[in-house]
Amino acid sequence: MDVPLPHLDRPFDYLVPEALDAEAQPGVRVKVRFAGQLVDGWLLERAESSAHPKLAYLEKVVSPVPVLSPEVARLARAVADRYAGSLADVLRLAVPPRHARAEKAVTAADTPPPTPVRGEPVDPRGWRDYPAGPALLRALTDGRPARAVWSALPGEDWADRYADAVAATVAGGRGAVVVVADARDLDRLDAALTAVLGVGRHVRLTAADGPARRYRAFLAARRGDVAVVIGTRAAMFAPVERLGLVAIWDDGDDLHAEPRAPYPHARDVLLTRAQLGDAAALVGGYARSAEAQLLVETSWAREVVADRSVVRARTPAMAPTGDDPQLARDPGAASARLPSLAWTSARDALRADLPVLVQVPRRGYVPSVACADCRAPARCPHCAGPLALPSAQGTPACRWCGRVAAAYACPECGGRRLRASVTGARRTAEELGRAFPGVPVRTSGREEVLATVPGAAGLVIATPGAEPVADGGYGAVLLLDSWALLTRADLRAGEEALRRWMAAAALARPGTAGGRVVVVADGALAPVQALLRWDSAWFAARELAERRELGFPPAVRMASVTGVAEAVGDLLAGTRLPDGAEVLGPVPADEGRERMLVRVPRSRAAALAEALHAAAGQRSARKAADPVRLQVDPLVLF
Numbered sequence: 144m145d146v147p148l149p150h151l152d153r154p155f156d157y158l159v160p161e162a163l164d165a166e167a168q169p170g171v172r173v174k175v176r177f178a179g180q181l182v183d184g185w186l187l188e189r190a191e192s193s194a195h196p197k198l199a200y201l202e203k204v205v206s207p208v209p210v211l212s213p214e215v216a217r218l219a220r221a222v223a224d225r226y227a228g229s230l231a232d233v234l235r236l237a238v239p240p241r242h243a244r245a246e247k248a249v250t251a252a253d254t255p256p257p258t259p260v261r262g263e264p265v266d267p268r269g270w271r272d273y274p275a276g277p278a279l280l281r282a283l284t285d286g287r288p289a290r291a292v293w294s295a296l297p298g299e300d301w302a303d304r305y306a307d308a309v310a311a312t313v314a315g316g317r318g319a320v321v322v323v324a325d326a327r328d329l330d331r332l333d334a335a336l337t338a339v340l341g342v343g344r345h346v347r348l349t350a351a352d353g354p355a356r357r358y359r360a361f362l363a364a365r366r367g368d369v370a371v372v373i374g375t376r377a378a379m380f381a382p383v384e385r386l387g388l389v390a391i392w393d394d395g396d397d398l399h400a401e402p403r404a405p406y407p408h409a410r411d412v413l414l415t416r417a418q419l420g421d422a423a424a425l426v427g428g429y430a431r432s433a434e435a436q437l438l439v440e441t442s443w444a445r446e447v448v449a450d451r452s453v454v455r456a457r458t459p460a461m462a463p464t465g466d467d468p469q470l471a472r473d474p475g476a477a478s479a480r481l482p483s484l485a486w487t488s489a490r491d492a493l494r495a496d497l498p499v500l501v502q503v504p505r506r507g508y509v510p511s512v513a514c515a516d517c518r519a520p521a522r523c524p525h526c527a528g529p530l531a532l533p534s535a536q537g538t539p540a541c542r543w544c545g546r547v548a549a550a551y552a553c554p555e556c557g558g559r560r561l562r563a564s565v566t567g568a569r570r571t572a573e574e575l576g577r578a579f580p581g582v583p584v585r586t587s588g589r590e591e592v593l594a595t596v597p598g599a600a601g602l603v604i605a606t607p608g609a610e611p612v613a614d615g616g617y618g619a620v621l622l623l624d625s626w627a628l629l630t631r632a633d634l635r636a637g638e639e640a641l642r643r644w645m646a647a648a649a650l651a652r653p654g655t656a657g658g659r660v661v662v663v664a665d666g667a668l669a670p671v672q673a674l675l676r677w678d679s680a681w682f683a684a685r686e687l688a689e690r691r692e693l694g695f696p697p698a699v700r701m702a703s704v705t706g707v708a709e710a711v712g713d714l715l716a717g718t719r720l721p722d723g724a725e726v727l728g729p730v731p732a733d734e735g736r737e738r739m740l741v742r743v744p745r746s747r748a749a750a751l752a753e754a755l756h757a758a759a760g761q762r763s764a765r766k767a768a769d770p771v772r773l774q775v776d777p778l779v780l781f
């Protein structure tokens with residue numbers, strides 16, 4: 144039943160009246176009477192008898208179309224158990240809302256289910272730069288459950304490579320599900336698959352297409368009219384028959400994390416699906432997440448990477464502005480927002496009639512406070528929160544804890560002078576427009592995201608994730624305001640900075656063709672070193688080793704319990720935590736609530752989720768007043 148109360152998270156038996164016998168098939172939507180109310184539900188299975196002596200009847204079959212496949216129902220149960228959630232919450236994410244008009248149009252066509260079509264073997268030349276790439280395509284064609292973590296080269300057309308993998312799967316007579324982070328990536332993959340498979344051989348599943356089109360695509364996949372489904376986060380539950388491949392691009396993007404209970408992550412759902420259905424799995428990206436590195440180190444997946452000689456040939460020339468040689472030539476590079484190296488790189492590219500990409504972490508006009516001598520961000524000495532100046536002559540105060548930092552001294556250079564700086568895409572566009580008069584300046588961000596730009600001279604100012612593709616590649620890529628990414632109070636700050644930098648640097652031309660990337664940061668920093676060598680696998684292994692030593696995810700499993708203090712204490716008091724569990728906290732949360740973390744070894748993760756779900760069920764059965772938010776593997780820890 145569609146009742147998200149933890150203590151009701153179990154199947155219920157009902158009698159099927161004779162009038163509904165033909166329509167009441169497993170997978171259909173129904174309405175049943177429960178506690179005096181008419182509630183929605185899904186019919187999971189039919190049985191001859193029940194252990195309960197007295198049963199009510201089904202009230203109505205909402206639609207005779209079986210929208211819930213047995214495979215998705217089993218997956219939804221596994222996801223609910225993994226994230227300490229209820230099956231009703233997961234099914235609400237897995238099955239889109241019914242659109243009666245679209246459903247009527249699809250069922251009225253009454254086309255017979257298509258027979259599986261095997262295609263020609265896929266040409267592996269697109270994967271020739273990766274020694275294990277052709278073997279991956281052969282495994283997909285043969286229907287073997289290959290599992291790979293792919294590190295893409297700079298300039299790689301990842302959508303074409305994913306289209307090759309999907310085509311190889313289809314050639315073997317099986318289906319595929321591919322999940323991307325946003326609509327722009329979906330459009331690229333859609334075009335690549337259309338070119339490889341032809342028109343009408345796949346559907347896209349995304350809420351941005353509207354309720355009717357989304358539901359038609361869902362029904363096409365459920366009926367077996369197509370064997371390939373691509374989409375954003377919700378496509379992870381797409382009902383594909385004879386599933387042979389699940390794939391995700393850029394799994395470190397936080398858009399893959401579902402913001403609604405029980406907060407599943409698309410990567411974990413797809414990997415669970417591959418495990419349950421004995422399907423192949425492909426996790427790809429320019430940068431590698433710590434979770435993907437764990438798959439490699441535990442031998443659950445094999446890495447697909449290029450040889451170092453190929454990496455060096457395909458990588459643009461990279462340079463930081465904060466290392467010793469640069470500081471010797473330009474002493475002001477430590478405090479300048481656009482050091483001379485970055486300025487000259489942009490100038491040279493523009494003179495060669497090539498576009499220049501400038502990545503800034505923030506859009507618009509964002510005020511910040513920094514050291515007047517070295518430009519290091521000013522942080523609170525008590526909680527590390529950002530400092531703010533109430534007025535031009537005011538005393539700096541923390542935006543988080545509110546404490547006054549009257550005796551502030553910069554931890555980098557010891558300076559005591561602060562200055563307000565303004566960064567952001569709009570301000571950067573204005574500054575560079577004045578620095579390079581007569582050069583076209585375009586911005587790409589929240590208001591307008593550009594897909595492509597011409598290959599002629601021009602400046603493109605973009606926020607992370609909104610970088611357009613330039614015809615032939617960019618002559619120069621400038622990565623500004625690195626401190627805004629690296630100094631975030633986040634466990635994943637370094638990993639996220641590297642992911643965003645590599646996504647932008649991948650759009651540059653190779654160094655042999657004049658491509659250059661300048662990162663305004665100290666070259667000794669680990670994320671910068673990984674960027675300069677284009678070696679995100681090294682950084683992911685280093686990051687995972689540090690997290691394993693400190694007891695942070697994904698080396699361990701964590702659960703977050705958020706609510707008012709009394710409610711959090713009540714839930715944890717009623718939880719039978721597994722052996723080896725540690726309770727950390729509390730830490731302040733928003734709106735007067737607090738947060739507690741529970742940490743367990745990975746081998747005890749299932750027991751922790753079960754215990755938390757049982758404790759939440761006890762609270763809901765008692766009708767406890769204050770709600771508690773449960774999250775397993777939260778993206779943000781503190």
